[in-house]
Each structure stands twice: as structure tokens, then as C-alpha cells.
Amino acid sequence: MAKGSCMSKSLAVGIGVLTVSSVSGLVLMAVMYQIQIEKFPPVSPPTPTKPGIPTGPPTLRLPDYLIPESYKVFFQPYLYAAINNNYTNQSFVFTGNSTVRVKSMAVSETIYLHVHDLNVTTVEVTKSDSNEKLSVKGYTIFQNETNFLKIELATKISGNGTYYDIFTKFEGELLENLAGFYVSWYTKKIKAEEEEEEDQERLLATSLLQPTDARKVFPCFDEPALKAVFDITIIHRPGTIALSNEIGGAHKIEIDGEEWIVTAFEETPIMSTYLLAFTVSDFTYKSKPSSTNINIHARKDAIDAGHADYAIELTEKILKYYEEIFDLKYPLKKIDQIALPDISGGAMENWGFISYQESGLLYDKESGSTFDQELVATMIAHELAHQWFGNLVTMRWWNDLWLNEGFATYMSYIGVENVGWDLRDLIVLREIQTAFQVDSLNSSHPLSLQENYIQTSTEIIDLFDDITYRKGAAVLRMLATFITEDAFMKGIKTYLNKFQYKNTVYKDLWSCLREETKENVEAFMSTWIEQVGYPVITIITQTGETSQEQFLLKQTGGHDIPWQVDIRYIKATDSGVKNDLLRVKGPVRRPHFELKDKDEWLLANVNCTGFFRVNYDEENWNKLRMQLERNHHVIPLINRGQLIDDAFNVARGHRLNITIALSLTKYLINDTEYIPWESALKNLDHLILMFDRSEVYGPIMKYLRKLITPLYEHFENSTINGTIPEKHTDQYNQVNAISVACSNGLPECIDNAKNLFKDYRNGTNNIHPNLRRAIYCSAIASGDEYDWEFAWKEYQRATVTTEKDKLRYALSCTKEIWLLNRYLQYTLDPSKIRKMDLVSTINYIAKNVAGQPLAWDFVRGHWSYLTQEYGVGVISLGSLLDAVTKRFSTDVELEELKQFQREQEEADQALAARALEQVIERTEANIKWVKENKQIVKEWFMGEL
Known part of the structure; x- marks a missing residue:
């Protein structure tokens, strides 16, 4: 909360609880009476059983004899959107009740639901057809990983499909941990008495229930396969509007002399609990009527300024496009999208009511870059794809999460292409190369694990990672290439039509694709889905011998199951691309890979359509290098990037001399394309991370300065003039040129950079929005504390999130240790750095060589606080550990990591356990590689100066 806006939250909550608890029972009864939906007469609730850790079922999953069919849920958040002078009226409590109708398939005297961090005050069970009330002996909330609410009955419920209604009343707290039903805040400009605008704080309540946080809001069957329909009603303060998945109607009522608004929403389609959503705020909206009503909700000043205009036009186009290619109409009457001040993760695909970070939905034409605009397009395309893949057809259990996220990631490239963004080739840089890094570790995981391997909420959250999103997209792209994109989309249509409103496992998708293509898709894809990792294909061009082996940075033996590998290749003398299917492990004679002409070269994995790396004999590597230096245009663009990325990483895996990879970068002095440059810079950045604290860094910096100078000069005039190239990838490379040249x-x-920033300080910001992040960073890195203080004030003053993000990144670029330490402390104060920006801000600081040890010490020192105060989030903790340990390459740093791991085990904390294993393994690989290659790397760079 911003200072001075209200009393401390803990005090407000305390007062609110006292106030609410005294009237909540009366309020709820009055509401139910007035809107004539309270089915049961008021009764005195039984005394709740104290939470304990009783003996329960031997599994963490709900028993399968109760099938939920419908929910009728009432929520009443007591939050005021505006902060009144009478602070004692403010409360961060919500109350509610829920009736879930279930079908019983077995005789039992116990009922299990999910509940977490709720105070359940009433439990009643009624036979649906007769209204006969069953005697409840008691109920217990399990304070362990099951999160079970166990209801014990005096008489047994019947089986054979008998229906029962389970009624509960509950109370909860609106926390700030970005999970469940939580509170957020923003600043609103209002007219003061003198007609001058002043900032006032506004509060809102919103939800994020994925993956297992619906149970924090109401008692429910919180598993994705336990779909039901939901009838939601929200009672909220005047001056606010309530939104949920379906269309709602509002009317006023009076309770104990106070005015309230009741918004009742239409019944949802059958859906999973994690896709529910609700928000109470004083936001306004922009609407576009069409066959599906499209609404963008946000702060009033953002809507009035036109920041939602781009998103609303884009949404209509992408939605219609998806309806056409899926051959299935979007099933809801409306689609609301809301730009939230705080949300964990970039966005959430709630069915019919999608939530975004502001930067993912709002675009300001005046201060936004084309990259900001692209982000809005890709985020919307991703979340709209989920309305079919994930919402309409849902994975049966979280072990197949990649079916949701991998497909939405893959489809986002196709979706944005339809609205004018040619980003298809960038999937190689953003998804494939990034997934390669994680999947080259023994501590990676298969795309699909066995169901019983994924049980706890922490294990589920660990799956929201680069394997699920990026490798999932990569293997779908590979499959679409293998069977053709047309056949792939035909199979997708069959899959969506056949399983709409149902749950699936990934083999259901293979069956539908086989129906359309007659290809044995399962045989081709099974190892890519069920095995961890990916192969490196080694081709000896003198003999044509080809082999495959699991690629690991830290080799420990690998497995014996070969991947089905579609090797698409060309030779220097070929007129087109050919393909060959490699099915076996170990050396195999492939005569058509043999090169008989001494000047001929072979290039495999054309356009990087396969999810594997390629290694060649040294002679072929040198021929490819010479071709790049002679005429790089002969090599396909994607492969120019792929060759560099494969060579560096095969060298990291001890299968190639690092000097061959380094030599491939020399040709870049003549190339201005983004994909090969970005591939090279990412891999050279790894060398910088390994050596920027040693004497090797000087020669590396001088080489990079020599290499980047022609590229910088290529873009120099447009940079000075504040213009940008026409081609989007050239715009990215212009930023690369500035960042690398300055650093x-x-x-x-x-x-x-200094001159442009000086003009900015003097009141004239002529820096093009595309270039601001790079220019701000360079100026602050070479500037003093006054430059930093100026940027900090500009950050606090900025009202557009994308501009704030550019400044927030730039503030991490200073070389002053004391400023970086102060900046780290700011992340603990949500009035300075928003909670959703905490992880990325620390990550930015860790990227700075001066800030990395500070960030690591900060994370270790505040780990308990971060996990308790901020919640586990979705992927945040893993990305935090990854970022603050990227430079680790010494035995001391490895021991610090292992000690940190021991401390977590002793504290019985499993949070980000897989991510911790991965950074430990990566550090071990780094240590070995640095010891073997430090002198070689130093000598190569010295020789190029």
C-alpha cells in the first residue's frame, strides 16, 4: 500500500474482522432472504472442529465416488474501493456460502472437498430429491498437503447416482499474495476542490485460482477433471462493479441500513474450478459489440487515453480467426479482458474473463514501443487460444499441463501472424533455444509424467516451466512439420470437436491426428513426450555414419531409448530439402549423408524444425564456417542462428572444441540479420557470465566491440535521429547494436546515450520508445547517482506501465553497489516496487555483474519472507533462482547452493525444489567446463585482437 493512504493493513483487518464477524451472519441471511435464494432456514451453525492433521485417505487426490455437477456460490467482499476518512469501515474480509450438488457413486459416511486458508463455519448435507437433511457428526480441515475438508456423517450416503447438496458457509481474508481472492491497489487521478488533479489510492479485489487456489475461496472439488457448472453471485459495495466468467445483472439492496449491490451471473458452461474468475473494482471499460461481446476493463484514465483500443481491435480479429481454423465457435456470449495492477504471471486464461498484467493488454501509442505492441498481440493470441485448448478441452490432470500451455504458446505465433505480425521464425530463438537449455539437464522432466508423480500443489506449480511452455510448443511445431500443417490442423479440429467440455490425456490428441493423417503419430511422438531431454545427432560426413545420443551438459550415461528423429537436410549441391527418419541409437550407416566432393558441405535440421542438436565432424564444421564467411546468404536464415547455437552448446557438452563455435561468430561482421546475431549474443553472453569476473573478460569485451561496430554503424544514424528501421527484426537488432556497443x-x-539522456533530464525526451530501455540502461551504467535518482523519480511519476518497466530495468544497470543494495531493499516495499515486479527486478539486478552477488545474498537472506509474504506464485521462484545463480561457476558457489538446499530440506520446504536441482547441476557443469576451457577461450580471443 502507498504510505499515508490508510491505516496499516493488519490493523484494518483486525478491525474489519471484529466488525464483520458481528454482522456477517445477519448480512448473509438478509441477502439470501431478499433475493429469494436461501434454500434453508437459518440455523445455529455447529461448532467447527479445530483444524488438525487426522489420518485420511492414503492419497493426496480426492476420492472418486463423488462427482460435482453444479455450484451455487455467493461471495461478499467487504472492501471499499475508495479509502474513506472513516478507516474503521475498511475491511479485507470476505464471507460467502456455497451449495455444490454432487452425484454419489458409492456408499460412504465421509465426504471430502478441498479447503485451504478458509474458516468454514457451517456444513450441511441434504438429499437433493427430498430435501432430507443428513446429520453431520463433524467436519475437519486437514492442515497438510491434501487441503481436505472431511465431513463425517451419522448416516451413510447412497451410491447408484444419488444426488446430494453440500452447503457450506465460510469466511476468508483478502490478502496481497496474488493468489486466491486477493486485494490489489492502484492510483487514480481525481479532481480536487481547486480543479487540480490529485492522486488517490483505490483498492480492488480480484482472483487467480490456477492451479489449486479455488479452494482458498470456497470449498470445492479443486481438480481439473471434476468439471461442473457455476452459478456465481457477488454482493459488493456501491461504486464498484463485479465481473465474472459469464454475463451478470446488478441491483441494489439494503442490509442493516447499508446499501449494497448484488450482481448475479448467468450459469457458466461445464468447466474446471481453476478457470473461475471474479473481480470487484471501480474500473471502467471499452466495449465492441460483435457476435461475441468484447470488453476491455482497466483504470479509467487508461481507457480514456485510448490504451485499450489496440487490444479490442486485435481481440476481435484473433477470436474470429481461431473460430475459423478450429471450426468451432467460441461458446460464451462475451469475453471480458481486464488489465490488473498486480497479477502473478503475465496473464490468466479464465474462461470468458481473461486477466492480464497491464503491459500485456494496454498499449499507449505515444510512449509504447513496437515491442510493447507485439507483447499485447502475443499475449492476447496465447490467452485466446486457451479458450479452446485448456478451457473447452482440458487436460485430465496437471501431469499433461503441456497440452494447455504448449499448444497456446505454439498457436500464439500463428494467431499473431494473422493480424500482421511475422514472428514465426522467432519461435526458434524464444521457445526452442530456451527449452534446449533446461532440457539439457539431468534434472529436467518429461513433457508428460505419470499422474501419481504429480500430487502436491508445489509439484503442480513446478510444472509451469520452460519445458511445459517452450518444449511443448517446439514438439508441436516439429509434429506439424512432420505431418504437414494442414493435416495437423485437421486433426486439431477433430480433437476439439470430439472432446469439447471434456478432459483428455495427450494420447487422445495422437488418436485424432492419426484419424486424419493415417500416420502413426504416437510411434513418432512417444519418446519426445515420455522421455526427459532430447538427442544430439552426430554426422560424420566422410563416411555418412549417423548416430544419436541424449544431449546433456553434465554427461551421466543417458538412456537407451532412441528418439524418432526426422532429419531434414541439404547439401551444398542440393536443389532442395530432403528428409530421413532416424529411429535407432548408436552408429548407423547413412550413405546419403556421405560427402564425396571435397568442397561440399552438409547442413542438417533445416530451419530447426526438429527438437534436437546437430554435431558434425570438424571438417564439415569448417566448410560451413567458410561458406558463411564467403556468402552467408546461401545458408538459410534460421540455420545461421542454429549453427551458432548448436556449436556453442555442443562445445559446452564436451563434444566439440569451443574454438570452432567461436570461429563461427566471425562472419557476423557482414551479417545484419537478427536471428544469427541474437543466437550469437546469447551464447557469447554465457561466456561473459563465466568470465566477467576474471582476466578473460578484457579480451572478450574488445572482441565484441570489434564485432559489433559495423552493426552499430549500420543503425547509428537512425538511433541519433530517433527513428527505427521498417522491418521488425531489424528493430530488435538495432537495440542489440546499442546494448552491446555501449556495454x-x-x-x-x-x-x-549520455547526450540523449541529458536531453531527457533537461525536459526533452527524444528517445524513440524502442530504444529507451537500452539508452536509459547505458546512460545510468556510465552515469552517477544523480542520473539514478532522476530515473527513480521518473519511474515513480510514470503512469504507463510499459514506460515504468523500461525505467525499472534501467535502474538495475548502475555500477554503484550502494544504489543496487538500496534498490534491492525497495523490492520489499510494494509502494515502491509492485509485488508482481519483485522477481523480475531482482533478476535484472542479478544480470549486472556488480549486482549478482548482492542479489544472491538478498534472496538467501529473505527466502522465508519471500515465500511466506508473496506466495509461491506460478514459476516465479524458479525463475528467481535461475537468474541469481547464472554466473555460478566456482566450487564456493556450488557449496553455497548445496547449503541452501540443505536448509530448505531441514525446513521441510519443497518450494522450487526442481529449479534448485537444476541450478546445482548447471553450476557443476559450469565448473567443469570453465576449468577445461578458460585458457583456450582466453587464447582465442587474444588471437583475434
Whole structure:
């Protein structure tokens, strides 16, 4: 909360609880009476059983004899959107009740639901057809990983499909941990008495229930396969509107002399609990009527400024496009999208009511970059794809989460292409190369695990990672190439039509694809889905011998199951692309891979359609290098990036001399394309991470300065003039040129950044929005504390999230230790750094060589606080550990990691356990590689100066 806006939250909550608890029972009864939906007469609730850790079922999953069919749920958040002078009226409590109708398939005297962090005050069980009330002996909330609410009955419920209604009343707290039903805040400009605008704080209540947080809001069957329909009613304060998945109607009522608004929503389609959503705020909206009503909700000043205009136009186009290619109409009457001040993760695909970070939905034409605009497009395309893949057809259990996230990631590239963004090739940089890094570790995981391997909420959250999203997208792209994209989309249509409103496992998708293509899709894809990792294909071009082996940075033996590998290749003398299917492990004679002409070369995995790396004999690597230096246009664009990425990583895996990879970068002095440059810079950045604290860094910096100078000069005039290239990938490479040239000491780059920033400080910001992040960072890195303080004030003053994000990144670029330490402390204060920005801000600081040890010490020192105060989030803790340990390459740092792991085990904390295993393994690989290659790397760079 911003200082001075209200009393401390803990005090407000305390007062609110006292106030609410005294009237909540009367309030709820009055509401139910007035809107004539309270089915049962008021009765005195039984005394709740104290939470305990009783002996329960031997599994963490709900028993399968109760099938939920419908919920009728009432929520009443007591939050005021505006902060009144009478602070004692403010409360962060919500109350409610729920009736879930279930079908009983077995005789039992116990009922299990999910509940977490709720105070359940009433439990009643009634036979649906007769209204006969069953005697409840008691109920217990399990305070362990099951999160079970166990209801014990005096008489047994029947089986054979008998229906029962389970009624509960409950109370909860609106916390700030970005999970469940939580509270957020923003600043609103209002007219003061003197007609001058002033900032006032506003509060809102919103939800994020994925993956297992619906149970924090109401007692429910919180598993994705236990779908039901939901009838939601929200009672909220005047001056606010309530939103949920379906269309709602509002009317006023009076309770104990106070005015309230009741918004009752239409019944949802049958859906999973994690896709529910609700928000109470004083936001306004922009609407576009069409066959599906489209609404964008946000702060009033953002809507009035036109920041939602781009998103609403884009949504209509992408939604219609998806309806056409899926051959299935979007099933709800409306689609609301809301730009929230705080949300964990970039967005959430709630059915009919999608939540975004502001930067993922709002676009300001005046201060936004084309990259900001692209982000809005890709985020919307991703979340709209989920309305079919995930919402309409849902994975049966979280072990197949990749079916949701991998498909939405893959489809986002196709969706944005339809609205004018040609990003298809960038999937190689953003998804495939990133997934390769994680999947080259023994501590990676298969795309699909066995159901019983994924039980707890922590294990589920661990699956929201680069394997699920990025590798999932990569293997779907590979499959679409293998069977053709047309056949792939035909199979998708069959899959969606056949399983709509149902749950699936991934083999259901293979069956539908086989129906359309007659290809044995399961045989081709099974190892890619069920095995961890990916192969490196080694081709000896003198003999044509080809082999495959699991690629690991830290080799421990690998497995014996070969992947089905579709090797698409060309030779220097080929007129087109050919393909060959490699099915076996170990050396295999492939005569058509043999090169008989001494000047001929072979290039495999054309356009990087396969999820594997390629290694060649040294002679072929040298021929490919010479071809790049002679005429790089002969090599396909994607493969110019792929060759560099494969060579560096095969060298990291001890299968290739690092000097061959380094030599491939020399040709870039003549290439201005983004994909090969970005591939090279990412891999050279790894060398910088390994050596920027040693004497090797000087030669690396000088080489990079020499290599980048022609690229910087290529873009220099447009940078000074504040213009950008026409081609989108050239715009990315213009930013690369500035960032690398300035960070490696090119004088004209640094002078230009300083001059532009000086003009900014003097009141004229002529820096193009595309270039601001890079220019701000360079100026602050080479500037003083006054530059930092100026940027901090500009960050606090900025009202557009995308501009705040550019400044927030730039503040991490200073070399002053004391400023970086102060900045780290700011992350603990949500009035300075929003909670959703905490992880990325620490990650930015850790990227700075001066900030990395500070960030690591900060994370270790505040780990308990971060996990308790901020919640586990979805992927945040894993990305935090990954970022603050990227430079680790010494025995001391490895021991610090292992000690941290021991401390977590002793504290019985399993949070981000897989991520911790991965960074430990990566550090071990780094240590070995640095010891073997430090001198070789130093000598190569010295030889190029």
C-alpha cells in the first residue's frame, strides 16, 4: 500500500474482522432472504472442529465416488474501493456460502472437498430429491498437503447416482499474495476542490485460482477433471462493479441500513474450478459489440487515453480467426479482458474473463514501443487460444499441463501472424533455444509424467516451466512439420470437436491426428513426450555414419531409448530439402549423408524444425564456417542462428572444441540479420557470465566491440535521429547494436546515450520508445547517482506501465553497489516496487555483474519472507533462482547452493525444489567446463585482437 493512504493493513483487518464477524451472519441471511435464494432456514451453525492433521485417505487426490455437477456460490467482499476518512469501515474480509450438488457413486459416511486458508463455519448435507437433511457428526480441515475438508456423517450416503447438496458457509481474508481472492491497489487521478488533479489510492479485489487456489475461496472439488457448472453471485459495495466468467445483472439492496449491490451471473458452461474468475473494482471499460461481446476493463484514465483500443481491435480479429481454423465457435456470449495492477504471471486464461498484467493488454501509442505492441498481440493470441485448448478441452490432470500451455504458446505465433505480425521464425530463438537449455539437464522432466508423480500443489506449480511452455510448443511445431500443417490442423479440429467440455490425456490428441493423417503419430511422438531431454545427432560426413545420443551438459550415461528423429537436410549441391527418419541409437550407416566432393558441405535440421542438436565432424564444421564467411546468404536464415547455437552448446557438452563455435561468430561482421546475431549474443553472453569476473573478460569485451561496430554503424544514424528501421527484426537488432556497443565500451555509443539522456533530464525526451530501455540502461551504467535518482523519480511519476518497466530495468544497470543494495531493499516495499515486479527486478539486478552477488545474498537472506509474504506464485521462484545463480561457476558457489538446499530440506520446504536441482547441476557443469576451457577461450580471443 502507498504510505499515508490508510491505516496499516493488519490493523484494518483486525478491525474489519471484529466488525464483520458481528454482522456477517445477519448480512448473509438478509441477502439470501431478499433475493429469494436461501434454500434453508437459518440455523445455529455447529461448532467447527479445530483444524488438525487426522489420518485420511492414503492419497493426496480426492476420492472418486463423488462427482460435482453444479455450484451455487455467493461471495461478499467487504472492501471499499475508495479509502474513506472513516478507516474503521475498511475491511479485507470476505464471507460467502456455497451449495455444490454432487452425484454419489458409492456408499460412504465421509465426504471430502478441498479447503485451504478458509474458516468454514457451517456444513450441511441434504438429499437433493427430498430435501432430507443428513446429520453431520463433524467436519475437519486437514492442515497438510491434501487441503481436505472431511465431513463425517451419522448416516451413510447412497451410491447408484444419488444426488446430494453440500452447503457450506465460510469466511476468508483478502490478502496481497496474488493468489486466491486477493486485494490489489492502484492510483487514480481525481479532481480536487481547486480543479487540480490529485492522486488517490483505490483498492480492488480480484482472483487467480490456477492451479489449486479455488479452494482458498470456497470449498470445492479443486481438480481439473471434476468439471461442473457455476452459478456465481457477488454482493459488493456501491461504486464498484463485479465481473465474472459469464454475463451478470446488478441491483441494489439494503442490509442493516447499508446499501449494497448484488450482481448475479448467468450459469457458466461445464468447466474446471481453476478457470473461475471474479473481480470487484471501480474500473471502467471499452466495449465492441460483435457476435461475441468484447470488453476491455482497466483504470479509467487508461481507457480514456485510448490504451485499450489496440487490444479490442486485435481481440476481435484473433477470436474470429481461431473460430475459423478450429471450426468451432467460441461458446460464451462475451469475453471480458481486464488489465490488473498486480497479477502473478503475465496473464490468466479464465474462461470468458481473461486477466492480464497491464503491459500485456494496454498499449499507449505515444510512449509504447513496437515491442510493447507485439507483447499485447502475443499475449492476447496465447490467452485466446486457451479458450479452446485448456478451457473447452482440458487436460485430465496437471501431469499433461503441456497440452494447455504448449499448444497456446505454439498457436500464439500463428494467431499473431494473422493480424500482421511475422514472428514465426522467432519461435526458434524464444521457445526452442530456451527449452534446449533446461532440457539439457539431468534434472529436467518429461513433457508428460505419470499422474501419481504429480500430487502436491508445489509439484503442480513446478510444472509451469520452460519445458511445459517452450518444449511443448517446439514438439508441436516439429509434429506439424512432420505431418504437414494442414493435416495437423485437421486433426486439431477433430480433437476439439470430439472432446469439447471434456478432459483428455495427450494420447487422445495422437488418436485424432492419426484419424486424419493415417500416420502413426504416437510411434513418432512417444519418446519426445515420455522421455526427459532430447538427442544430439552426430554426422560424420566422410563416411555418412549417423548416430544419436541424449544431449546433456553434465554427461551421466543417458538412456537407451532412441528418439524418432526426422532429419531434414541439404547439401551444398542440393536443389532442395530432403528428409530421413532416424529411429535407432548408436552408429548407423547413412550413405546419403556421405560427402564425396571435397568442397561440399552438409547442413542438417533445416530451419530447426526438429527438437534436437546437430554435431558434425570438424571438417564439415569448417566448410560451413567458410561458406558463411564467403556468402552467408546461401545458408538459410534460421540455420545461421542454429549453427551458432548448436556449436556453442555442443562445445559446452564436451563434444566439440569451443574454438570452432567461436570461429563461427566471425562472419557476423557482414551479417545484419537478427536471428544469427541474437543466437550469437546469447551464447557469447554465457561466456561473459563465466568470465566477467576474471582476466578473460578484457579480451572478450574488445572482441565484441570489434564485432559489433559495423552493426552499430549500420543503425547509428537512425538511433541519433530517433527513428527505427521498417522491418521488425531489424528493430530488435538495432537495440542489440546499442546494448552491446555501449556495454562493451564503444565511445560513440556511450556518448550518444549520455547526450540523449541529458536531453531527457533537461525536459526533452527524444528517445524513440524502442530504444529507451537500452539508452536509459547505458546512460545510468556510465552515469552517477544523480542520473539514478532522476530515473527513480521518473519511474515513480510514470503512469504507463510499459514506460515504468523500461525505467525499472534501467535502474538495475548502475555500477554503484550502494544504489543496487538500496534498490534491492525497495523490492520489499510494494509502494515502491509492485509485488508482481519483485522477481523480475531482482533478476535484472542479478544480470549486472556488480549486482549478482548482492542479489544472491538478498534472496538467501529473505527466502522465508519471500515465500511466506508473496506466495509461491506460478514459476516465479524458479525463475528467481535461475537468474541469481547464472554466473555460478566456482566450487564456493556450488557449496553455497548445496547449503541452501540443505536448509530448505531441514525446513521441510519443497518450494522450487526442481529449479534448485537444476541450478546445482548447471553450476557443476559450469565448473567443469570453465576449468577445461578458460585458457583456450582466453587464447582465442587474444588471437583475434
